[in-house]
Each structure stands twice: as C-alpha cells, then as structure tokens.
Amino acid sequence: MTTEAQALPRPGGRELPALGGGLPLIGHAVPFFRDPVGFLLRAHSRRGEAVTFTLPGRRVASFCGPQANAVVLGLDETDVDRRVIYEPLLTPLVGRGVAFDVPTDVMVWQQSLLLPHLRRDALARCLPVMVDQVERYIAPWEGSGTFDLVKAMRDISARISAHCLIGPRFGRTTGRELPALLSRLEDSFYMSFVMGPRALVPRHRRADRARETLTRAIKEIAPDDRPEGADRSRFAELLRAAGPCGLSLDEDTAAALMLSWLFASAPVMAHAAWTGVLLLQHPQWLPVLRAEQESAFTDYPPATLAPLHRLERLGHCLLEAERLHPPVWLLPRLAVRDLCIRGYRVPRGYLVCASPGASHRRPDVFRDPEAFDPDRYLPGRAEHRAAPYALIGFGGGRHPCLGPAFAQQAIKVIWSVLLRSFDLELADPRVREVRASVFHPPRQPCTVRYRRRKR
Template identity: 30%
Template sequence: MVDLSDLRALPLPLLYVGATAIFLLAVSTLRLIGNSLPSKAPPVFEGLPFIGGIMKFASGPMKLMADGHERFGEVFTVPVLHKNFTFLLGPHVSGHFFKANDDEMSQKEVYEFNVPTFGKGVVFDVDHKVRAEQFKFFAEALKSAKLKLYVPHFVQEAQDYFAKWGDEGEVDFAKTFSELIILTASRTLMGREVRESMFNKVADLFHDLDMGMLPISVIFPYLPIPAHWNRDRARKELASIFSRIIQARRDSNTKEDDILQSFIDSRYEKVYGGRYLNDAEITGMLIATLFAGQHTSSITSAWTGLTMIRDKAAWAAAEEEQRAVVQRRGEELSIDALNDMEVLGRNMTESLRLFPPLIMLLRAAKAPFAVTDSAGKTFVIPKGHVVATSPAFAHRLPHVFRNPDEFDPERFVPPREEDKAAPFSFIGFGGGRHGCMGSNFAILQIKSIWSVLLRNFEFELVDPFPEQDFESMVVGPKPCRVRYRRRKLAI
C-alpha cells in the first residue's frame, strides 16, 4: 500500500511531471479501450494525447491516411487541438459527403481562409442561398453554348505559344503548362482587354495573390506577414483594373465572348432584390474561377503528357486518334472534334486518377450522419466534425480500381468501367452537389493543348518519371525535363 504522506517530500515540479504522466497514460488507456469497445463513433487515431493528431498531420496527409486506413479502415477520426477531423476514404463511405446539402455538410466554415484572396461578398463569405445563386452564374458562364466560343481561343493560344519553340529543345512541363494555362485563362476568363493590353501586369498581380496562399494562411489568413501584405495589395489593384474594364464595356455597350461578360450580364433572382452583380462581386468571382482552375488544369496537362510519354502504347493510341479525327473532321480543332477524342480523354482521366492535384476535400458536418463501410460496419459521425475525403487516396484503393498504381486508361472502357462500379469511385473533379462546374471547360482546354502538341511534336523524358511534390498546396510533379522534336510533317 502506498503511503501518500511520502508525496509531500517530493519536489513540486516532480509532482507536476508525475501527475501529467499519469493523466496522459490514463487518457491513452481510455482511448485504447474506447477503440476496442463496440461503438457507433469512428475510432480515434491520435497516439500521444493532445499532440498526437498534430504530429500525424505534420507527417503529411498521405502518410496519415495510409497509417489510419491500415489500422482502422475507411473511417477514423484524428483530433487536432479543438477540432476533430474524420476521414471517409473510398466510395462506400463518401456518398453523404458529396450528396448532402449545405445545411448538412457545409463548405463555408472550412474554406473561409480564401476570403482575403477572393474578396468579400462572394463564394465563402456569403450564406448558402447567395452562394447557390453565384454558383448558377458560374454554371451559366460554362454551359455548352459558351464553351463552343472558348475553344478557338484555347487552340489559338496553344498554337501561338508552341510556335515559339524551336525544332528541338528541352522543357519542364510544369512550368510550360502553368504559363500556357494563364494565357488561355486571360483570354477566355479575364477578357480581350487583359490579354491584348495588360496581360503581364495582371499575371504579376495574380502571381502575388497565389504566393499569398500559404499553408499558414489556412489557419491564420490575416496574419501580418509580407506574403499577405502583397496579396492584399494585388487584390486591391486587380479590383481597380477590372472596375475600369467593366465600366468601359458598360459605357460602350460592348459584348465580348468571355466569362467576364457572362458575370457582367448576371443578375440575382432570389436575393438582393434581383440586382446585377456589382464590380467587387464580379472581380471576386473572376479570381475564384481562376484559382479553381489554373493550377488544377496546368498540373493535369503536365501529368497527361508525362504519363503518355512514359507509356508508349498510350501515346501511340492518342496519335492514331488524332489522325482519325483529322481524316473525319479535317484539321480544325472544333468542339465537335475535341469531343470525338475519347482516347485522349481517357488518358487524361487516368492521369487525373493517379495524380489528382487536390489531396483532400473538406466539409463541416452541420448534423450527425451515418456511413457504412465496405465491410458492412456502420459509424455515426458527430455534428461539428470536419469531414475529409481524398481523391489521391481513394483512387488507389485496390477494392475499387484493379492494379490501382498502374496507368491503365482502358479501365474506363466498357465493360470494365471501374469508375462506375460504385458512385463516387472517381472523384478527380469532385462529385455530387459541389462537383467541379468547370470540368468540361478544363477537359476541352487540355484536349486543345494536347491535340496541338500531338499533331506537331514528338517527346521523350530526359529525367526519370517525376514524383509528386507534396510540399505544394496543390500537388503537381516535381521538376522533370522533357525533350521535344518538331515533326517534319504535322499529323
């Protein structure tokens, strides 16, 4: 039996250390017991109490998900400070994540860090009723009739860009497509005025905005640091530039075939008394649109090329398809010709499956909900949890995709159609209520670029096939040199 009077003889700091150790041991023990008992709550993956969750996130999201999935399966919770992050990995458990409305699963709370970049009064700075109307404006700007007008601009920008290449040379695809995507965006999104007169200025300002989106910005978006000061200055200058362009178009009654014009012509139906968008809202939505697509499209363009170059059969099939399309439709890269390119589309989709730019998608649970994993076990996710799913991890689950680490575009061809075996198996463009509205825009943009390249160049890798750069906010390939040679006769 312990004589408690002996404790009075111990130094006070030692008593604190001992008490803390006992408390942590008790918490850890209770956590282990809780995970082993029958329960509807997700198992907790933490390790050391209070700091274990932080340490697991610090090790990187892919390692965290791999370790958690190996230990607990498709559903588990990681406590981080005062928040609980619950992971739903794979199509069997992510249905509610994608299908629930904003009253049940909300984007606003987890993406509010974008407000200093996008601006006040748009997207994540408004309630879901206003956001729903603004998303309709995005959808209107990206409907099929508008896309048909954008395709010639995609093609022209690509042709002009690659015309500056020599007969042979070396490039880094990540840099190449980052430059080209901002050029296509400047014409189809920001407008003729920007592309013709002030592209360099606007591109520099968007670069400062981009550099103001740091990992620390997710937690402290208003932290007084140089990157945020530059972000705020750039945001103010962009607002001034676009206000002048908008006013000039209104004064001259000019109508252009770009997304800026679509936003100028948009008016609310159910909120704000049916008024038109003001200049600040238009600027914010332009910025949000560019941020939603610039990195994802440039990264997917790079991976599409890298995977096709590595896989000679995939490259040969894409080349043969170009010849067939030219024979059938002529040399013009129209929207109909691009839509015919199923092989190129599958190569792109498989690249996006293997290398999605967005590692995690997040929602805030506004109400509890139940999920059932592939083994038939049901869990109830509590209200208040931050819920995460991961294209990068889910796309490589062997019970969803056969040989998931292999590049195999034929997995999308009937009768295999592995992406359709269960809803939300392929989530490269998200899915459900908040699926990427710009997916068709991105597909046509990337097909346009790669059609120009396939018809005019041959490629080979100089460096080994690159790894993913998980240090970036949006994950692309690490630097990789590619050698190009211009074809003597274009396809």
C-alpha cells in the first residue's frame, strides 16, 4: 500500500470537497453521463485534485493529477475492490469462470496465459499478419473515393485481433461479422455501467446472442486453428496449461477466456480512429510522417519490428491521441475500508476514481492541453515524463493494461499502410466523440476522402 494512502479504523484528513448542484436520488448522473470528461474537468477546476459527487446509489471520490493517480492506482486489494465493479459488467459478456468471476490467484494465472502472445517475439510474428490484414482490407478500394474512418478502424482492428490472438482460420471465418458482434458487447457493457444490474433491454439480449455466436465459433474453429509454424493451436495450449493447485481449463472456460481477449482488444479501434482524426485535422503532420516512413522502411513490407520502432514521430502522434482521447476515460475502484488519500478522508463504500480523461488535460502538466501537439513528447520537453502517472490512458500501478505494445504496433501498422497508400482528407474536420459508449470513439459518419498514391 502506498505511503500516501492510509487505511485505518478512523483515518484522519480533510473532508472531500463536495460538488453542489445534484438532484434528489440521481445526484449528478445527468451531467456526468452527458459529458463525463467535461464534467470531471469542471469539477476538478473548481475543487482541486479531489472532489466528491453523487451518482445513483453511490458516492464518488474522484482524484485528478499525476500524484493523485499514483496513489489511487497503487492501492491494493486490502484498500479497494475492482471485482465488485467489473464482475457484473464483464461476466455476462464473456462467460463464467474467467476474469473477475474467479479468485484473484486464478485470474492472475489466466492473465499470464495471454502474456506469451504479447512478448516481443510474438509481436514480431504478428507483424506480417497485421500488414497483410490492412492491405487486404484496402485492396478493393478504387483509385479515389470515400470511407467511414470509424468503420474501417473497427473492421481492421477486429481482424488483426482475431488473427493474432485466436488464429488465422478464425480470423478468416469471422472477419466480416466480428466487428458487429464485438460492438454489441460494448453496447451492453456501457448500458450496464449506466443502469446498474442488467435489465431486460434489447441491447443486453443482442449481446447475449453475440456472446453465444462468438463462443460457439471459438469452440468450433480454434481447437485446430494453428498459426503458421506452431505445433498446436492457442486453444490447445490453453487446455494443456496447469494453474494453481493443478487447476486446468475446460473447453467452455478456454473459449470464454479467448473471448475476453477479443473484448479487451476492442479499445484499439477507438485509439486508431482518433489517431487518424487528429492527423487529418492537422495535415501539416502528414509530410513529416511520410518522410519518416521513407527513412524507416528501406524494405516494404517490413520483415522485422526495427522499422516500426524508428517511427518516433508517429509514436508521438499516438501518445497525443492517447492523451486527448484515452482508450479508457475512467478507472474506478470501490473503497473496502475507510481511507485517507492525499490527505482526504474517503469513507468505506465510496467509488474511488482516477480519470485519464481529466488528468490528461491539466494545464500544470501539459502546456496548452487542448492543443494537438506531438512535439510535447520530444526529448528535452517530454511533458508526459515530467511526473510519473501523468499519462495513464492504459492504466498503471498495480493493474496496468497488458496489451499496450500490441495496440501501438497495430495502430502504427494501420496508419503506415494508409499513409503510404493514400492521400487522405476529412470530409468534415469537425468531429465529435460518442459519449454514450465505453471507449468514446469518433461519431459516425466520419467520412474520409482518399486518392491512391503512386508507389
């Protein structure tokens, strides 16, 4: 437990500054869900790094800024509980026996089964697969035309995840329907977050059918779906794995675990889409990125990861997209005992939150925080390293995201292929985000005009 968070029978500290203006029963739910990041930004600008407000059935303690992020994300299971928040949201979507539906030691073991597919050698093997999937997707496009950026990023990222995390035959078989099925799971997740325990609403019924379809497809295809050069399928590897006290996975649990991998990769779509929107809203960066690619890719397609690692300017653009539109905009935990965080009393039962969406726009951390400025990550400036936990778009502390390297590689590949292949322009540079969503992607239609470039 971090030294700045104390868990005592009666912790000292100041009262949390309370936000006024809530309504009976629902508190601040209307402005919060209408514009959660804007709501938190306004709240913290008035009350400082800590503020409390009310949502239906819950008091919220929100913390903002690098120092507060470090404390909140460093709290352990004796201080806060993530399970009570995420288990009701995730288990109906991916199935029982995985993620937060199992004891902590089993969940840690299950997470470890994904790690071999996220190591550097595995990512290197994924590189030609990622390039091939983007090239195949754009191959039917004519010399010029339009496409919807959000749909394209959803389609491409889903196909990449299916091929790289499950297997090539699963990717080929489900490629066309997979994006829509994952979207139904995302919609249900958001509805459960807003409304609490699952109600009998159409979005949940559609999600149940999507889960059944995906689980059935994994069980039918994945057992014999060997990646090129592998001795056995990833599904077969899961069935052979030995966990705590000799624990093993049956076919249903292995399928649910693979489905959780697919769902966990869904934020790649929003991150890739916002990267593209921001680049096309600031076209002065396109020549810079193309020049960098000409220097990095002496051979194309790349045979190793080295050229991607040389794309530093594109990497800075990805970081800026993460800052302005983080894949996850809120990181909640439930206080299981009375706490003192950064000198503030947080009673047991409060929802304790760190907000990437608000923290990333603090003017005392990021100069001109509303501006798209990839130069802020250059050596000598490096605003994201001025303080630990300044940039938390992929979480951090005790429970960081397992797959940021996979996501960044996929997005670098997607935009490397698109920028090499096309001249691109937003039909309407005014792009808003979808707030009634888990990942806050750009609002559709998000139309891009393209014209093929001569290679």
